[in-house]
Amino acid sequence: MVQTPVKTSSSKELAMQAVELIRQAGCEYGDIRLCTYRHQNLTARDRSLSNLADNVSSGFGVRVLFKGAWGFAASHRQTPEEVVRIVALAVEIAKGSHLTQQTPVRLARVEAYRDTYITPIDIDPFAIPIGEKAELLLTINDRLLGYEAEGVKKAYSFLRFTREDKIFASTEGSAIEQTIYRSYPGFGCTAIANGDAQSRNYERAPLNVGYEHIDKADLLGQVERVAGEAIAKVHAPSCPSEIRSTLILKPTNLFLTIHESVGHPTELDRVYGYEANFAGTSFATPEHLGELQYAAPWVNFKADRTQPRGRGTMGYDDEGVLAQEWHVVKDGILVDYLTDRETAHRLGRGSSNGAAYADSWYNVPMVRIPNLGLEPGPEGGSHTATLEEMIADTEEGILIDGIGSFSIDQQRRNFQFGGDAFWQVKHGKIVGMLKDVTYHSHTTEFWNRVDAIGPQSEWMQCGTNMCGKGEPIQVAQMTHACVPVRVRDIAIGGRT
Structure with missing residues (x-):
């Protein structure tokens, strides 16, 4: 070492x-x-x-x-x-x-x-x-x-x-x-x-x-x-547009959806309007804390600065706060934010959870997404299924791997994501590739439509090294470890 x-x-x-x-x-x-x-x-x-x-x-x-x-x-x-x-x-x-x-x-x-x-x-x-x-x-x-x-x-x-x-x-x-x-x-x-x-x-x-x-x-x-x-x-044939379908998302695709629709909306400086660059503010305002049904009850998102090998892992954040882990969404409910010392005090918290980071010596620390991931489904859970089981149990859907284009609105409510590779699923089997696929949804609608979550054995560390935020722009990096999920009845678009 x-x-x-x-x-x-x-x-x-x-x-x-x-x-x-x-x-x-x-x-x-x-x-x-x-x-x-x-x-x-x-x-x-x-x-x-x-x-x-x-x-x-x-x-x-x-x-x-x-x-x-x-x-x-x-x-x-x-x-x-x-x-x-x-x-x-x-x-x-x-x-x-x-x-x-x-x-x-x-x-x-x-x-x-x-x-x-x-x-x-x-x-x-x-x-x-x-x-x-x-x-x-x-x-x-x-x-x-x-x-x-x-x-x-x-x-x-x-x-x-x-x-x-x-x-x-x-x-x-x-x-x-x-x-x-x-x-x-x-x-x-x-x-x-x-x-x-x-x-x-x-x-x-x-x-x-x-x-x-x-x-x-x-x-x-x-x-x-x-x-x-x-x-x-x-x-491959292009995907039909203006349809609704079941999606099966691999971690290599899902991590970006987590990043944009869960990570950024829960940065507390965006919530308070301190930071509004790059589609910034948030719908997840403090009156929703502890009450908003952000996702289905079997969905949990945890921030973790201590995750071994995580891209956002370090001993301390850039305000000297000890690295830690905490739930942002627990049993589907919004329960916490990503904070620095200033926003934590405004929220009434006694301490920050250590999400401050600066990308250089000449920039000030700001709230940045740490490692933030989707927890695997519990062994034997009613909504836990392997990727193979999700496919076998899907009458018609699309399997997506890798990331592609994306967009999201100023309050992180409505989004569109693409991918790098797409396969059509029919009668429980993969039947061929597609191209030009995008999916569209509302943040809370999407996460509440998750009906199957992969087990611990399919957990993967995926993430980004180029998350831009602020003016002047700062670039940060973080891991969004997750498992495959299946999401029902999502709007699908494609190039016509």
Whole structure:
């Protein structure tokens, strides 16, 4: 296991210096994050490497609360003199904000922690030679293009790695060091025939894990299937539009529906209207807490910052709140939100559940979806069924794998989702592929129409590495572990 120190002692000294300066300025609260982010991305298109980027960004951000008003400033120069300047600037901004602020910010309490957290990994992804990584991608593409005679005309593959080194210190006594590793591989191809083009993709889910996640045998072993399904898809009939059907959704499709229709609507800053960019606010307002039948009674959604390998897993959030797990929807009822310290206090909670995250040293933390997943059906439960059993018990429906296009309205009520591959189910059997499928529904209507949930044995960690939010935009990542589900009587559309 790689155990690399997060920062040098000089960074710790800068953190302590900033905290003392914030106290001397008379602020009721303040914190500093000193961060280094390394991102390595490789992409191959057809038989050449089209992109190679290995970037490092390093700096610090200071956040202060003065008479109930926030101030924030940041710099890439990590020197004692610059810490003095940035703390003074953050305090000055807070004082200016205080002049026009109508409601003072108050924060939920947090314990003081002095701790270190490192993502458990076996192989440091940055220790693997670039040439070895590029060779893997080109091999995948070459094998995909081996199906050119059957219709595969384009191929791509990628590897993405991240390391975040962070020191957090606050006036409440916390001093936390964290190192987060992330790995993500995938590939896809496009088949062309009869004036149409259709793609098929495969990825190993983006997870917090080392290079051991780049399973060469698995990636190469999926090439024949992916190419074959792309070819079958381009020759498949289009799905009829304006029908209603039963859907059987694999975790690789369902995770995005969870993300958009459960994750974002329960971010408490969106609920309160603090954040409204990218289809943001929410229908799930506080008067519905504990009462709204968000989903069928056998549906449970749990947030979990502690999930092993989860993309949003860490020891502490970016406000120094200890990682934890909690239900957002329990027995179908909306029971909680995703909070930072500010929104938790407004909700009347004594503490935050640790959903604050910033994607860089120069951005402020905001409420972000942590790992948020659908819990499996209980063994022997009346609504628990394997994927095979769901198919066998479906007279007519559509099986969907992978993600495609999506849209959702400003309050997260009405949505449309596509997918990457579709199969028609008739009389309990898969009878062939379809293409151009979308499904449409209302958030609570959709989740209340779930009538079958997969067991623990079919639980999968799927998720995203590019969730955008805020202005200026911040990008976060999270896992939405889930199981297959069957949903009855959903509106289906297609390309006419």
